[in-house]
Amino acid sequence: MDTPDALSALSALSQEARLNAFRLLMRAGPTGLPAGEIATTLGARQNTMSTNLSILQHAGLITSTREGRSIRYHANLDGIRGLLGFLVEDCCGGQPEQCQPLLSQIACPC
Amino acid sequence: MDTPDALSALSALSQEARLNAFRLLMRAGPTGLPAGEIATTLGARQNTMSTNLSILQHAGLITSTREGRSIRYHANLDGIRGLLGFLVEDCCGGQPEQCQPLLSQIACPC
DNA sequence: TCCATATATCAAGAATTATTGATATGTGAG
DNA sequence: CTCACATATCAATAATTCTTGATATATGGA
Numbered sequence: 001m002d003t004p005d006a007l008s009a010l011s012a013l014s015q016e017a018r019l020n021a022f023r024l025l026m027r028a029g030p031t032g033l034p035a036g037e038i039a040t041t042l043g044a045r046q047n048t049m050s051t052n053l054s055i056l057q058h059a060g061l062i063t064s065t066r067e068g069r070s071i072r073y074h075a076n077l078d079g080i081r082g083l084l085g086f087l088v089e090d091c092c093g094g095q096p097e098q099c100q101p102l103l104s105q106i107a108c109p110c
Numbered sequence: 111m112d113t114p115d116a117l118s119a120l121s122a123l124s125q126e127a128r129l130n131a132f133r134l135l136m137r138a139g140p141t142g143l144p145a146g147e148i149a150t151t152l153g154a155r156q157n158t159m160s161t162n163l164s165i166l167q168h169a170g171l172i173t174s175t176r177e178g179r180s181i182r183y184h185a186n187l188d189g190i191r192g193l194l195g196f197l198v199e200d201c202c203g204g205q206p207e208q209c210q211p212l213l214s215q216i217a218c219p220c
Numbered sequence: 221t222c223c224a225t226a227t228a229t230c231a232a233g234a235a236t237t238a239t240t241g242a243t244a245t246g247t248g249a250g
Numbered sequence: 251c252t253c254a255c256a257t258a259t260c261a262a263t264a265a266t267t268c269t270t271g272a273t274a275t276a277t278g279g280a
Binding site: 003006007010011013014015016019020022023026027029075077080083084087088089090091 | 113116117120121123124125126129130132133136137139185187190193194197198199200201
């Protein structure tokens, strides 16, 4: 992950409709959801959601697989992991006692 | 962390000058850096950087302390931790075997 | 082939955000 | 008090991004 990629991912997530879509897909797990269901669930128009899913995909945060007439989207764990790693990279300038609590306190609710 | 707070933090980080400033402060550790030095280091104008630091601060990603005539800024670990936690909240819909690798693979270089 | 469904693309206007020069505020020194 | 330095605020323009209606593409079924 480099700065342009991180900016692309952060910009993608910095709009409410896209943040909601991404989080919905995170909650949906590996199965993902078809585009139409994402739009319906979040109360968005079809073409707006299509554009937003495309932006999330180009940012590497979600992936898609065609399934008949639908296209199913999935959260891309590698993508979000890359972003999180980039944000905490070189944290605390090499002082582990300041840095260690950063990640260990993020509770993964699974 | 709720959605408005997360959007505020993500928007703050989604611009190159601010992302660079935030990462510089992460690398600087608890000591932080004075505003002027941040602007000089990153080649930004004084008032632009002042605005950007203000945006990062309102987003809860950095803090400031006055030090004589200067104002010293510091990364706010609680802030970034809150954002990271929000992004992976409820990941994988409760399937730990998919979710666990997410955080454990973020190498903290300290 | 023709139709219906699902999703994507396009173009234009609306809204938001960034940048800049000018100026204001706050602090310490003399 | 006045000056110099450090940072913040303001207002206007520039640039970017969002939304929307219309339309295009892709797939499967009859």
